[in-house]
Amino acid sequence: MDVNNIDEKTLLHRAQQFDEKALSEIYDIYSPRVYRYAMRLLGNQQIVEECLSETFLRFLKMLHHSQGPVDHLQAYLYRVAHNWIIDYYCKSNMEPDELSDDIAVETNSVEEQAHQNIQVSKIRKALLSLPMEQQQIIILKYLEGRENEDIAILLKKNNGAIRSQVFRAINALRRELQKKEKHYVS
Amino acid sequence: MFHKRKKEIVESLKQLNQIPPRNTEKALAGKSRFLAQARLIGQSPVTNAPESRHNSWNHFPKKERKMSTILAILLAIGLVFGGSTATVFAAQDSAPDEFLYPVKTFTEDVTLELTQSPEAKVELALNYALRRIDEINDLKEAGIMPPDAVYARLENQINLALQQASSLGSEDAIRALLQIRDTLQTKEQLMDQQSDDPILLKTRTILQERIQLVESGIVDPEGMYNEFRSGWENTPEPGKNGTQGVEQPAQNVTAAPSGEPQNQPVNPTMEITQVPGNGNPGSATPGGNSNSGDNGKGN
Numbered sequence: 001m002d003v004n005n006i007d008e009k010t011l012l013h014r015a016q017q018f019d020e021k022a023l024s025e026i027y028d029i030y031s032p033r034v035y036r037y038a039m040r041l042l043g044n045q046q047i048v049e050e051c052l053s054e055t056f057l058r059f060l061k062m063l064h065h066s067q068g069p070v071d072h073l074q075a076y077l078y079r080v081a082h083n084w085i086i087d088y089y090c091k092s093n094m095e096p097d098e099l100s101d102d103i104a105v106e107t108n109s110v111e112e113q114a115h116q117n118i119q120v121s122k123i124r125k126a127l128l129s130l131p132m133e134q135q136q137i138i139i140l141k142y143l144e145g146r147e148n149e150d151i152a153i154l155l156k157k158n159n160g161a162i163r164s165q166v167f168r169a170i171n172a173l174r175r176e177l178q179k180k181e182k183h184y185v186s
Numbered sequence: 187m188f189h190k191r192k193k194e195i196v197e198s199l200k201q202l203n204q205i206p207p208r209n210t211e212k213a214l215a216g217k218s219r220f221l222a223q224a225r226l227i228g229q230s231p232v233t234n235a236p237e238s239r240h241n242s243w244n245h246f247p248k249k250e251r252k253m254s255t256i257l258a259i260l261l262a263i264g265l266v267f268g269g270s271t272a273t274v275f276a277a278q279d280s281a282p283d284e285f286l287y288p289v290k291t292f293t294e295d296v297t298l299e300l301t302q303s304p305e306a307k308v309e310l311a312l313n314y315a316l317r318r319i320d321e322i323n324d325l326k327e328a329g330i331m332p333p334d335a336v337y338a339r340l341e342n343q344i345n346l347a348l349q350q351a352s353s354l355g356s357e358d359a360i361r362a363l364l365q366i367r368d369t370l371q372t373k374e375q376l377m378d379q380q381s382d383d384p385i386l387l388k389t390r391t392i393l394q395e396r397i398q399l400v401e402s403g404i405v406d407p408e409g410m411y412n413e414f415r416s417g418w419e420n421t422p423e424p425g426k427n428g429t430q431g432v433e434q435p436a437q438n439v440t441a442a443p444s445g446e447p448q449n450q451p452v453n454p455t456m457e458i459t460q461v462p463g464n465g466n467p468g469s470a471t472p473g474g475n476s477n478s479g480d481n482g483k484g485n
Contacts, residue, residue, distance in 0.1 A: 018228030020221060027217050032208065040202040049212055056220045057375075064227045120201050127202075142199050170192055177195065 009071055016063055026073065027056065034077050040143060041085050041128060041135075043120065051088070055081045075136070075154045082132055089128070126176035134169035141166055215364060222368030226316075226376070282321055282336045291339065304350045308362050311347035312369060315340055319373060319389060326385045337392060344370070344396045345414075352403055352411040359407035367400040 014022035034055055038048045058080050062068040069076040127135055136155065140146045146154075148162045155162070277289035294314050301307050318340035325332045344366075351362035374393040377386055403410035 018224055020224065023224045024217070024221060027220050031213070031216065031220075035208050036205055039205045045206065045209065045212075049216065052216055053219060056216075057223055060220075060224055060227045064230075116201065119198060123198050123202060127199075138199065142196050143203050170195060173199075174191055174195055177198075 008073055012068070012070060012073060016066070016068060018063070023060075030074060030077055031056070033074060034081050036144075037078050037139060038081050038085060040139065041082070041124060042088075043124060047088065051081055051084050054084050058084075072154055072156060075156075078136060078139075079132070082135070086128075122177065122181070126173055126179075129176050130169065130172050134165070134172055137162070137165050137169045138173060218361070218364045219368040219371065222365055223372045226369060226372045230376075281324060282333055283325065283330055298346070304353055305358075305362070307350040308347045308354075308366070311343045311350065312366055315343040315347065316369070316373060318343065319393075322385060322389050326383065332385060337388065340389075341392060341396070344392075348396075348400060348403060348410065349414040352407045352414065354407075356407060359411075360404055363400050363404045363407060363410075367397055367404065370397050370400070 011022050011026060015026055031052060034052055035048060038051045038055075039045070042048050042051065055077055059068060059077065127138065130138070133155065137151060140151045140154065141148075148159055148166070151157075152159050152162045157165070273286065274289060274293055277286035277293065280286040280290050298307060298310055298314075301310055318336055321336060322332045322340070325336075347366055348363070351366055352359050354362055370393050374390055374397065377390055381387075399410075
């Protein structure tokens with residue numbers, strides 16, 4: 001379902017009244033997206049389930065205190081999930097490459113598989129080390145394939161700002177990847 | 187050069203997109219938990235909002251005001267038993283250490299008894315169990331040790347909800363059990379996890395044990411139902427143990443009146459029994475009424 005096709009404000013207004021149908025709809029629409037978002041950054045299904053559960057619980061608590069979002073729910077949920085993921089890595093003292101990875105890259109051999117796993121965790125680490133907004137832009141643009149206009153709406157920015165931020169984000173990611181490459185070589 | 191590098195980065199990013207689909211069962215369980223949490227959080231008062239004062243004799247929670255059936259039952263109890271209807275209403279707000287509390291528990295038992303549909307019974311029993319938790323919290327806040335009977339009622343009411351849920355058809359049973367588990371889990375999670383207060387620890391232990399029990403029921407609802415059945419069959423009939431119709435506290439009720447820590451039972455209370463201080467003939471507890479044995483399935 002396209003974000004633009006959902007009457008998000010009405011849905012959120014109903015959710016603020018704890019309307020079960022609206023909340024159920026929100027879960028159906030957004031949980032698969034948050035799942036994919038968290039999977040990219042965590043790579044482990046079990047931990048992603050924890051992240052999802054906590055993200056939606058925090059959303060309910062914010063609604064309860066009348067502090068929940070009034071629009072751009074997806075960006076809001078991504079932000080909550082993102083914070084959870086950062087907290088998770090901090091609290092567990094774990095690096096992204098220490099988690100068992102459920103992201104399956106098709107390869108021919110065990111060696112290739114191992115190499116691919118290293119690549120995936122390197123990209124994930126590099127992505128995680130970017131500022132939150134740059135991460136979101138990269139994920140929305142290159143992994144979810146969204147247009148700049150769409151991203152601008154989601155992140156409450158104008159089109160031009162998004163274009164220049166995409167450029168900066170990809171540059172920042174390139175720098176981070178170079179750093180990681182050096183680290184892996186050494 | 188930049189474009190080539192960008193292309194490489196975008197290509198490598200795509201590796202993060204090979205995400206396995208979400209496990210359907212986990213997705214369903216996740217949604218059910220979310221909705222149960224919503225129900226609980228939506229009903230609980232916002233802590234920083236000004237508290238409404240009890241400034242009238244018939245104040246009782248909003249939710250009950252909507253429940254016309256229960257209202258009718260309360261009226262009927264007042265009339266049938268010759269007591270004042272006002273007393274029955276006033277009792278709905280009473281705490282376990284108050285004079286009218288037995289009237290409150292009595293009306294709960296009768297309401298449960300008069301409720302025919304197992305689904306409605308599950309919901310009622312679960313709501314009553316949540317009431318017990320709120321009562322325990324209120325007493326804790328007031329610096330009063332909750333009586334053991336309140337813990338025992340809490341366990342019994344959860345068990346009743348489980349027994350009724352497990353008596354539903356397989357799919358409905360699982361759905362109802364998931365809802366019970368999520369409600370209990372949310373209630374448990376909303377408690378202060380850092381506190382070492384013995385009252386809180388005791389309540390959390392009871393909830394954790396019941397959550398484990400529900401988990402096993404979700405895997406095998408029929409097994410759970412049969413265990414409840416054997417629990418009733420092993421429960422002595424009223425009067426046979428010389429207690430003149432009031433059963434002894436269950437051997438396996440975790441919050442036994444002795445006040446011992448409640449980790450002792452291996453199988454946490456598959457029986458549902460009458461609770462001390464609740465000696466009334468109208469108890470909805472399968473062990474304490476005439477339709478024990480086929481309660482639930484027969485409904």
